[in-house]
Amino acid sequence: MSNLPTTFLTHSQRVCRLYRALFAPTHREHWPARHPLEKAQYPPYFAMREKRKKAYMDWYVKRYGIPDPPMM
Structure with a gap:
């Protein structure tokens, strides 16, 4: 046996990698969603944001x- 260094992962590192792998696919799915309290704190920003989203959809x-509905 050679004495080459090997990488050892602690339990917490393995758990963090597992959680990150589980969270990664859903992260972007919930990006545009905002908490209602956050919307209540900044009403002008979110009103303008909704107008811009509608204008973009109209332009598109x-x-x-x-667009065609997605095929499942």
Whole structure:
């Protein structure tokens, strides 16, 4: 046997990697969602944000048409 160094992971490191792997696919799914209290703190920002989202969707439909529903 050689005395080459090997990487040892502690239990907490393994658990952190596991949680990160479980959380990664859902992270972007919930990005646009905001907590209602956060929206209540900054009403002008979120009102403008909703207007911009609607304007973007109108522009998209006008330019590219209505997107097809996803096939499952």
